[in-house]
Amino acid sequence: MRPKLRSSIRIWIGSKFYTYKRYLEWIKRKTKFATQYNDTLLPFTVFSHNTPTLRKLKDVDMWMQYNKVINLKIALKKLNHIIIHPGETFSYWKLIGKITKQKGYVDGMVLHYGKFRTSTGGGLCQLSNLIYWITLHTPLVVTERHRHSYDVFPDAKRTQPFGSGATCAYNYLDLQIFNPTEQPFQLHLVIEDDYLFGEWRTTNPPIHKYVVYEKEHSITQEYWGDYVRHNVIHRKVYNLNNEYIEDQYITENHAIMMYQPLLK
Template identity: 40%
Template sequence: MYRKPFCEFNPFTYRLSVTKGILLRKAKYLFDGNKYVSTFETKKLPVTIYKHKSLIRRRLGNVDMKLQENKAENLELAAPRVNGIIIKPNEVFSFWRLVGNCTKRKGYKEGLVIKSGNVNRGIGGGMCQFTNLIHWMVLHSPLTIVEHHHHNNIDMFPDYGRQVPFGTGTSIMYNYLDYQFVNNTNQTFQLITYTTDEYLCGELRSDKPIEHSYHIVEENNYFVKEKNGYYRNNEIYRKEIDKKTGNTINKNLVLRNHAKVLYDEEYITAGKIRAY
């Protein structure tokens, strides 16, 4: 029998649950024994490991484009909070420890957020795009992801100019849904993040080259019609390749998606629908 979570009873219980999550996270920061990143360097480390950029203003279904404009301003405020951060061996990167709470007082505006699996509005909306960018670069490196949340198995928008495979995004909420990775290597890394008029841009750099390269591949991508609607399925794999020989050393499953489609059937690719 389904039991409604305490946070979904009413707006008060939701706020109470959020406050509890924030306090527990702050306590965890104090007592978990991790060494969190804190050093910034304006000079770029010499070796580029991976670069990526993502379009800031995208038309997403019927979402108000004003929210996209506000997101551009939010990202412009947040990017300098990460830009130049150094990740030394054994240090942990925490997105929220660096960026902090995106409040109206700090200049953040109302943008697109996902709340309880639905599209909504909220101050500071757009930070998921920031962690999406970081996550995509980290996947192409030997860094180890230690905290990553996903959008609860839902496919919210059709593929408007998608650059990366479906399912490689992130879900964050200040500050109890964080994005974190740890540097378990013997070399130092650095994140460069900035915005242009059109793009959120990122570079993952290091003090020396890495031994292997990494490729993210999508397999078994298809839609299936079930009793309560359409579902999108795919598998995301991470291939580790020896740079000297070109041989694949490891191929690991990153994520297997079975996500309920929330947009109109007309946007589903007909050639990828399987009838079960």
């Protein structure tokens, strides 16, 4: 987990390499990606969640938050009402496409090697975080997800377990979701009253409920001086009578902390 110092040239070359590697994978892979939209909402909500779009963060100017909302609204148009049919895969970046100013994206806040900076389209991680979280409460299967390498903020007002998000970077840090069921799932997204709202909908009533939680949480001080946070994400599966069915492993997280571990 020790941060690796790389020159700006090395970072630029690496990003280009992985971007074109992903393009090649899209061409060669036989994955059937979701492409169909339906403006009519499917009848049953499987799970929904919302997160505030505007937050006052230490050392972060509010104009970055307002620009984030602009970027989110543009990206929503590419994802809202997408249908994942049985056997299809949702790809965050294949649907959104490349982030450019020509498409209306503006500078927003992004994390870069543990520091804040501005970049075109900054703030879209809030959208990938939300989609990942609501997906964990459905029978859909996350086939690609990348954890955040840095734990940015203390747990004040945290409503979800540490490590329950999904970072994104065009196009090689993708969020991909496979539909193994026999019914279609529809993603519904909207921004209202300074909240980003998302839900998965489908054609039949849900037959299971999911409780996502963390276990084996720990904080360690590494030999190179910084603190690293660890945990494992699981979920408990229940039927509609609240009868326990099973406990499922989801993922493991390790992140360098950008604050002191005892900070309130």
